[in-house]
Amino acid sequence: MQDLSPYLASTYFIEAEHPDIQSYAQKITAQAASPAEKVQALYYAIRDGWSYYPYHLRLKKEALRASYILQKDYGYCVEKSVLFASCLRAIGIPARLGFANVRNHLATKKVEEYLRTDLMVFHAYTEVFLHNRWIKLTPVFNKTLCERLNVAPLDFNGQDEAIFQESDKSGQPFMSYEKEYGHFADLPLALFIQELRHYYPHIFEQRIQSKDIIVDF
Helix, strand or coil: CCCCHHHCCCCCCCCCCCHHHHHHHHHHCCCCCCHHHHHHHHHHHHHHHCEECCCEEECCHHHHCHHHHHCCCEECHHHHHHHHHHHHHHCCCCEEEEEEEEEECCCCHHHHHHHCCCEEEEEEEEEEEECCEEEEECCCCCHHHHHHCCCCCCCCCCCCCECCCCECCCCCECEEEEEEEEEECCCCHHHHHHHHHHHCHHHHHHCCECCCCEEEC
C-alpha cells in the first residue's frame, strides 16, 4: 500500500493548512456528499473562478504560494494547479502536481509571439487520488476562454481523467503532450525555471515587459 502522506501534507507552495485555503475549500465543498463530488466542486470552481492568463509570468516564490493565488481572479496553469492541489489536501484528499511539455496547435497569436513557439513548457496539471487510483485533472482553461477558441470546456465527470482537449469542435488538432516530467509533492520551482530558461531563453535575456506581457522573477 502506497504512502499517501506526502500528498496530504502542507508545503511551502501547497498550503493545505493555511486558514484561507481551508475556509475556501470548505465553502466550495459544503454541499458535496462524496469525495468525488468534492473534487468536482473544487475542479469547476477553480477552472472557471480564475481566468486563464499566461501573460503575467510571476516566478518569485511568494507569488506561487496558494494563499497568494487565492487572492487573484486569474492565473496560468502552474498557479491554478497549485491552488487546486492545496484545496484538495485541505479537505483530506491526496493531491500532487504533474508537468508536461504540450504542443498547442491552436495557440493564440500573442502566445506564439511571446514564446516564439507553440510548445508550452512545463504545463501543469493536478493528480488526485480518487477511487483508489491517481486521476489526472486540468482545471486550467476556463469555460469562457474555451468557447472563444471553439473548444469544448474540459469537464470532469467524477470518475475519469480530464487532462486535455485533443481537438476543437470542428475536429482540428488542439493539444498534444510531447514530454512528461512526472509527479511532485510540491512545486519544483528550480526545475520549472531551468526548463523555462532552456526553451525560452529570450524571456530571461530580454526581461520582457510590456502592457500585455510581464515576466517577474
